[in-house]
Amino acid sequence: MASETDNVTDSWVRISTVVNGKPEELAVPADRCLVTVLRDDLGLTGTKIGCEVGVCGACTVLVDGRPTSSCLTLAVQVDGAEILTVEGLGRHPELQELQQAFIEQGGFQCGFCTSGQLVALASLVLENRLPSMNGEEVAEHLHGNLCRCTGYYGILRAAAKVAG
Ligand code: FES
Ligand code: FES
Numbered sequence: 001m002a003s004e005t006d007n008v009t010d011s012w013v014r015i016s017t018v019v020n021g022k023p024e025e026l027a028v029p030a031d032r033c034l035v036t037v038l039r040d041d042l043g044l045t046g047t048k049i050g051c052e053v054g055v056c057g058a059c060t061v062l063v064d065g066r067p068t069s070s071c072l073t074l075a076v077q078v079d080g081a082e083i084l085t086v087e088g089l090g091r092h093p094e095l096q097e098l099q100q101a102f103i104e105q106g107g108f109q110c111g112f113c114t115s116g117q118l119v120a121l122a123s124l125v126l127e128n129r130l131p132s133m134n135g136e137e138v139a140e141h142l143h144g145n146l147c148r149c150t151g152y153y154g155i156l157r158a159a160a161k162v163a164g
Contacts, residue, residue: 011029011031013027013029014026014027015075015076017079017080018081018082019038019083019085019088020044020087021091028075028076030074033073033074034061034073034075034078035073038070038083044085044087046087047061047115048113048115048116050071055144057069057142057144058145059071059116060117060119060120061083061084062084062085062123063081064081065126067119067144085115086114086115086118089122092122092125095118095122097125097162098122099118101158101162102117102155104158107155107157108151109151110148113146113148120141120144120145121138121155121159124141124159125162130159130162133163135156135160
């Protein structure tokens, strides 16, 4: 008969992932969200928790290049995947340019939504899609990233600056 301890052990899963270029081997509870693993297990607190139901975009990270709500994603789902969080943006020169544009164009106010906004835009920059997009298309791409400070104009100006 399985003991209580066995059950706990059975509900943990080993995963391999690459986070911001660093390979990570983790044992995680099967029901633990990716955002919790990033923040609590790996100390990457730049990814924020807002609504926890996939609406606000504060928890956005890139999973294999795709903007993903890490509050709705189980850590076990990213086994074998590559994750980019706001802490990893500095590894890419073109994403440093995006961060600088946010600073210059006033792309944030309280900053709570900023990591999600940056990461969502980072997917466009890494795929070199920004130069061919107009402001409306960029805004549409960001429709899942809410800013409670309503600072969208600065964000769109920053994107336009990076787009050239
Ligand atoms: S905290 Fe994940 S979408 Fe709001
Ligand atoms: S800058 Fe405050 S929520 Fe967006």
